[in-house]
Amino acid sequence: MVMALDIAHVSHRLDLAGSPLPVLNDVSLTVAPGDFIALLGPSGCGKSTLLRLVAGLDRPSAGRILADDAEITGPDPHRVVVFQDPTLFPWRTVAQNIALGPEARGEKAGRREAVAKVVKLVGLTGFEDALPHQLSGGMAQRVALARALINSPRLLILDEPFSKLDSLTRLSMQGELLGLWREAGFTTLLVTHDVEEALVLATKIVVLSARPAQILTVIDNDRPYPRHRDDSKLVALRQRILTLLGITGVAAK
């Protein structure tokens, strides 16, 4: 089977003020198409670095990353990232922000329809002409999600996308993300430090150690959707993960 993502013995160092800082230590992971992977680890452990490598924004110091059997050498609109901050372009309206991908690639045909479709998908109808500074945090993150989805990604990469939202908005957006994923069937890679979020959403939970990040364990989570936070199996998994993270000497959130 062709893997959506094949991370093979990847190590990475950041160059901080001249001295190399190892952030990833021999990380290997395969992701099947359609999986929902949660990368869980203490903050500052190198999760986001791994994600930048997968997105093709940086190249790993050692090892290889393949997507659909091809080595990742740069960014590709089939692998789209939603960052922690929505980072909308403040000079563009909601619709123009969403159309960024097609516009950047010079795709003109059907752009308007595509925008209308994803606007509806993320529930932003009526806000197409609003400017980013007029939006709430949750709406801005919805625009960021729509801006990613319009490119019909095969791999959706999410870097703690809900961590800055209030808890109610976070819950509803987790539900919406789940619905989109189950409907569209893209592979999802979610970086999070929220154990509950990982448990409720992911089919596989990859637990990382503190920096330099190593994979502590990969937990299969095959509980049926919709999942409930007080499901006894999930509670047990949660305990296991917290213990795992506790062993590394870092308090999990």
Add this chain to the structure above:
Amino acid sequence: MDGTGFASRTEEQAHSRPPRGPVLAAAALSWAAFAALVRFWPDLDDSVAYGNLLALASLAIALPPAAGFLFAWRLPALRRLGPWLVALPIGLGVWELATAKLMWLPRPFFAPPQALLEVYIEDWPKLLDSLVHSLELLGCGYALGAASGFVTGVAIGWSRAVGYWVHPVIRLIGPLPPVAWLPLMFFVMPSSWAAAVCLIALASSFPVAILTWSGVSSVDRSYYDIARTLGANQRFLVLKVAIPAALPHVFVGLFMGLSSSFIVLIVAEMMGVKSGLGWYLQWSQGWGAYANMYAALLVMALVFSGLITLLFRLRGRFLAWQKGLVEW
């Protein structure tokens, strides 16, 4: 506070808005009083013409506020200007008294209002010609300077190689006051007009380049990350990410460049170019025609202020997405 309390408060506010009727009446009266002052109070020396015309013009200005008061017109512009329409003739009256009527201010150096009127009526062809020449010079120089400054700024901000070579040059030459180039420019350039254009371009390009550069290099790196993951090429990153993001800085540079181009324009016209408002100033001072000097200064103030307004409008259009823009 409950709903009714709020409602009654806004109602109260609507009622307590100052009624503008009396203001309009006062405006009409003070213009009429100024007209009477000019017409009936004899000048100390009899040399200034156009007093009657000034009085007539003031009476004409008194008409709209008078009509506004009598017929209770609802002209928003007239109402907004009301207080200024009162203050202006009072100021003019003080000026008139201090010069023509009482001569508190020594005669040839300070001109009464009607003397300026005389200049505008009798010397307008020369004044207009000077204005056109000034605008031509300023337009060419500023357009050249703004464009080259913008391109330079984007290039330094974007390309490390360009930055390496151009940055030290700008750093060395930029702080030189543009006027310091004046002797060299008049010597090197084929004509004093070309020299002035170059000087104005130089003066305006420096702030535009620096501010554009700072704008481009302060663009949030994650904007580029987003655009790159969505398939943007270098061209898109420059034109659709870096430049729009840098635009607020660019406009600060354009404002700074415009004000320094005003300085250079006037100095260049005083020093070498044989036309324009700066030349007119110099010329009228040389002939002791002080009224012409004041008339030219007033035109200059109005035109330069108008140009700044134009740039503000342009900014308002380009940066409509920004919160908290200053209105001009």
